[in-house]
Amino acid sequence: MVLSGRFVALAAVGVLLTAWSAAALGLYALALVVALVVDVGLAARIVDLRLARDPVAPVRLRERAATVLVLGNAGRRTLRAVVRDAWVPSAGATPRSHEVVVPRDEQRRVVTTLTPTRRGERTTARVTVRSFGPLGLGARQRQLAVPGTLQVLPAFASRRFLPEKLSRLRQLDGAVLVRQRGQGSEFDSLRTYVLGDDVRAIDWRATARSRDVVVRTWRPERDRHVVMVLDTGRSSAARIGDEPRLDAALDACLLLGALCARAGDRVALVAADVEVRARLGLTGGRDVLPRLVGAVAPLEPALVETDPHLLAAQVLRLTSKRSLVVVFSSLDIAADTGLLPAVRRLTGRHEVLVASPSDPALGRLATTREDPLDVYTAAAAEQAVLARAAVIDQLDATGVHVVHGDAELFASRVADAYLDLKAAGRL
Structure with missing residues (x-):
């Protein structure tokens, strides 16, 4: 049984009767x-309720969705109730409660x-x-399990970069052909030589059959393999701004996946x-x-x-063909027990790119020296920056491409690195 605010107010009024007589107060309390x-006895029984929930369609992060709870009254009395459909706090459910009459x-x-x-x-x-009686003095209350799930997809904030990247891709793949043959480029067509063309592109057999010098044109190959590797270990839980590092990596994955799909390349993913x-x-x-969204949506750090060897083994199991392997991890842990062992196993068979969003707060901490505590903090931040630079040098020496930058432009830089490699015929 739950007491309502109306009952409490009436009980407070009864206190005034103490100035009259104790007997009057007793009679009033008994009547109340x-x-x-x-x-409460006349309130509708909650056991007679039939509750069901409509399915909720997936929604992107911070977008709105609506969940519908259906209340059916199979009892003999009208239900006057306050209903709270509670979700986990991160679901952002509003309003807190609903008043219904059934x-x-x-059904309602x-x-x-x-x-x-x-x-x-x-x-x-x-x-x-909470089922109230006709007078609204008290209520029956009960908690019921009505399971429901909302699938929250990544926000894909980097989709704003997609038109720009697709425009550049069209230049690479159609409007502006690659004039110089790069490793892994496909023959496209023949045309007349113009000043500035690479003489190595001259087709001597076609030139012999023509009155003009003829050169070959090339275009980036299609049906390349791009394998995205997500490190979901503790380093991915570090927060960059308001979000964990993993979310920045997922955003870049989606932009890169959309670009690969338009380029005619095939995409694979492993998160471990x-x-x-x-x-x-x-x-x-x-x-x-x-499929990419469905695979990454449930991931949590x-x-x-x-285990770097697990990452490398999974990539080698996914494809035996030479591929572009994009490893999303932290450059802060790429010591001999971190990222380096994995990329060393991969560089022999694949083109490897390591992508890591950096925390802009680190740079601010390194330049703040207002008091002694700030000086110590700045020294620690500077040491972290230098360690990160040393890791990048080690990766460069191994032949690995490295992309890093603030989370705001991180996805765009990863997409640019992919397009640069494609233009150079490295895929």
Whole structure:
């Protein structure tokens, strides 16, 4: 039994009767308690409710969705209730509660708006129903399990870069052909030599059959393999701004996947730390982005040290053909027990690119020296910056391409690196 605010107000009024007589106060209290018991007895029984939930379509991070709870009254009395459809806090459920009146043998739909603040699966807690009597003095209350799940997809904020990258891709793949043959380029057509063309592109056989000097034109190959590797270990949990490093990597994955799909390349993905968290086999065409989103949406950082040999083994298992392998990890842990062992195994068979979003706060800390504590903090930040630079030098010496930068432009830089390699015929 739950007491309402109306009952509390009436009880407070009864305190005034103490100035009259104790007997009057006793009679008033007895009458109020009897009224409460009768009122609660006349309230609709919660056990007679039939609750169901409509499925909720997936939604992107910080976009709105609506969940509908259907209340059916199979009892003999009209239900006058306050219903709270509770979700986990990160689902952003509003409003907190709903007032409903459901006559017998009828249904009502309770709509709760969800604005999720975290990616992944957001689940319901319990539905709390408080059934009031006709006088509104008290209520029956019960918590019911009505399971529901909201699939929260990555925000894909980097899609704003997609038109620009597609324009550059069209230049590479059609409007502006590659005039110089690079490793792995495909023959496109013959045309007349113009001043500035590379003499190595001259087709001497075609020139012998023509009155003009003829050169070959080349275009980037299609159906290349691009393998994206996500490190989901403890380094991916470090926050850059308001989001973990893993979310910045996922955003870059989606932009790169969309670009690869348009370029005619096939995409694969593996996410792992000490075990494989997600795996997507080689996929091409229109299926790339939907399958990629479905694979990465449930991923969360794990507070364990990543096994670099597991990452390398998974990549080698995914494809034996020479591919572009994009490793999303932290450059802060790429010591001999971190990233370097994995990339050393991969560089012999694949083109490897290591991508890591950097924290702009590190640079600010390194330049702040207002008091002694700031000086120590700046020294630690400067040491971290130097260690990161040393790791980049080690990766460069191994023949690995490195992309790093602020999270705001990180996805764009990864896409540019892919296009640069494609233009150079390195894929």
